Amino acid sequence: MKISVKGVVVKEVNYGESDKILTVLTAEYGIISAIAKRCRNLKNKSGASPQLLSYCSFLFYESKRGYIVNDCEVLEVFWGVIKDLKSLSLAQYFCELALALSPESPNSQDFLRLFLNCIFYLSNKNKDMLLIKSIFEMRSMSLCGYIPNLVYCNKCKKYNPEKIKFYINRGIIICGDCSKKYFIGGHDIAPGVLLALRHIIYSENEKLFSFKISDESLETLSLVSEKYVAYHLDIEFKSLNFYKSLY
Numbered sequence: 524m525k526i527s528v529k530g531v532v533v534k535e536v537n538y539g540e541s542d543k544i545l546t547v548l549t550a551e552y553g554i555i556s557a558i559a560k561r562c563r564n565l566k567n568k569s570g571a572s573p574q575l576l577s578y579c580s581f582l583f584y585e586s587k588r589g590y591i592v593n594d595c596e597v598l599e600v601f602w603g604v605i606k607d608l609k610s611l612s613l614a615q616y617f618c619e620l621a622l623a624l625s626p627e628s629p630n631s632q633d634f635l636r637l638f639l640n641c642i643f644y645l646s647n648k649n650k651d652m653l654l655i656k657s658i659f660e661m662r663s664m665s666l667c668g669y670i671p672n673l674v675y676c677n678k679c680k681k682y683n684p685e686k687i688k689f690y691i692n693r694g695i696i697i698c699g700d701c702s703k704k705y706f707i708g709g710h711d712i713a714p715g716v717l718l719a720l721r722h723i724i725y726s727e728n729e730k731l732f733s734f735k736i737s738d739e740s741l742e743t744l745s746l747v748s749e750k751y752v753a754y755h756l757d758i759e760f761k762s763l764n765f766y767k768s769l770y
C-alpha cells in the first residue's frame with residue numbers, strides 16, 4: 524500500500540552507507556518513521572534532499588519492515604533556522620518535544636500547523652525567540668492532553684483573580700486570598716502573564732501569534748512554560764540545554 528502525505532522531518536538517523544531513517548510529523552498520521560534508501564541521492568529539482576526540518580511531500584510504501592520512502596519532494600527548507608545555531612537548537616527542542624508528545628489524529632493536524640508556524644517565525648526572525656518557545660511549549664502540551672485550567676481560581680472560581688499563583692504540578696491557578704488560606708508554593712504570575720497563557724492555550728489557530736507582552740512578563744511566561752513541560756513530561760531535553768548554553 525502506498526500513502527501520499529506531507530510532513531516535516533523531526534528526526535533523521537543514518538542507516539547503512541547511504542540510507543536514512545526519517546521520522547516525519549504529519550497532519551493525518553501523526554508521527555511516522557520511514558527508511559529513505561540512498562537518501563543522499565534523493566534530490567529534487569533544486570538539489571535539496573530531505574533532512575531535519577525539511578517540509579516535504581512524501582510517497583511512502585508500506586512493506587513488512589515498515590514504511591519506505593518511495594518518492595519525496597522537498598517543499599520548504601527553513602534556511603533562517605538551519606543557518607543560525609541558536610534558532611536551530613530551539614527548533615531541535617521542538618522536534619524532541621514533538622517526538623515525546625507524539626500527537627495523534629485529529630490533533631496532529633493542529634500540531635503540524637503549530638510546528639510549521641513556529642519554525643516559520645523562527646526562520647524569519649520577526650518574533651522574539653522566547654515568545655515562540657513559550658507558545659510552542661504551552662500550545663503543544665495543551666493539544667496533547669496536558670491542558671491546564673487557567674480560566675478561574677480553582678478554589679473560589681473568580682475569573683479575574685488578584686495576586687495569582689500558578690501551580691504547575693496541578694495545572695491550576697489560585698488567587699492571592701485562597702492561596703494564603705489553603706495553599707503553599709506556586710509561581711507568582713502577573714496579570715499580563717496570565718492573559719498570555721490564556722491566549723496561547725485557548726485562542727483560535729488564526730490568532731495564536733497575535734498578542735503583545737512586556738519583556739518582564741515574557742521572562743516569567745518562558746520560565747513557567749518551560750517548567751510546565753519539564754514537570755509533566757519528566758524528560759531531559761538535550762537540545763534545550765544546548766539552546767540555553769548559547770545565551
Ligand SMILES: [Zn+2]
Nearest residue numbers: 676679698701
Ligand atoms: Zn480564589
